[in-house]
Amino acid sequence: MKAVTEQLNDSMNRAELSRDQVFELLNSMRRRYAVHYLRRENCRVDFADVTNHVAAWEYNTTPTALLSEQRKRVYISLYQTHIPALANAGIIDYNPETGEIQPTSRIRVFDDYLNVFTRPMLPWNRYYCGLTLGSILLFMGIWGHFYPVTVLSWFVAILGVLTAFGMLSATHYWYTQNTIPETPPELHSTDD
Template sequence: MKVFTEQLNDSMNRTELSQDQVFELLKNMRRRYAVHYLRRENRAVDFSDVTDHVAAWEYNTSPTDLLSKQRKRVYISLYQTHIPALADAGIIDYNPETGKIRPTNRIRVFDDYLNVFTKPTLPWDRYYLGLALGSGLLFVSIWIRFYPVAMLSWYVVILGVMAAYGMVAAIHYWYTQSTIPETPPELHATDG
């Protein structure tokens, strides 16, 4: 029975989350705060770091100024409910023995729902399209022996195009990570 349950969880983790599942996962503020922290860090972190940041945001203080009672209250609910729910959905990998939590790529499903990015997003699709069109034009120019492009070797052109795509992808990744604010956007929401 245990093997069947593990296989069922594994298959659930590989499928896309429905909108209802996303809303169910995001209905609790502590879970949203945990998702925000993990999305912002985008690396393996200690359970205690998640607890400290979620509690600090909840109690509107800094992690160093938290009272042990506040930290404990948040720790218990994260440990018993929220972190296991995120792990069961495949949003994070959680090792209870080491206390390490690592977000998976599936955590990005929440970006649109949580308004993660506060800076205006750049039109990356146009950058990639321009790079593809420019690469195609460069290849055609070499093929028809258009001077002065025909002086370049295929090897140099292919390496240059690959380097250009790599640089744009790296800049895109850096920009995306740098647009995630330090605190959850809902802490900055105003009613007016």
């Protein structure tokens, strides 16, 4: 049975995770909290840091105000179950000897399922509408020979509009990839 489990874990590491595998990994609140912390930090962290943040979120306190019993309960669960499951799925690189955890690029697979990792805080639709309206006015100004836009050629105007849309799209993409809330989704108010 152990060989079958190891073979399944190896196949999970090499192949893309199926929807069922992702849901299985996200089944536990502690694992979701750990994923959130690792995704937010996006660098090598110590096992103790993960434990402290997961426990603090679970007990609705700060890492410094945790009781040792609360920390220990979460530590055991993470150590025995949750961190090894994430490592076996290839979501993290985990060294049990040093206690270092490094998220891999596969951690982004959860973004689509949890939807809040990349939740935009800015009204991007207004920026796109404003740029579209400005582009229409620019083209109408060139077509109607209104000063000062008549100094622009059609080629320069089209190139400028395409560049502006490209820059806005790139900024939007960067913002959504790098905007991760401080706390996990379960701790957010539903009124947000």
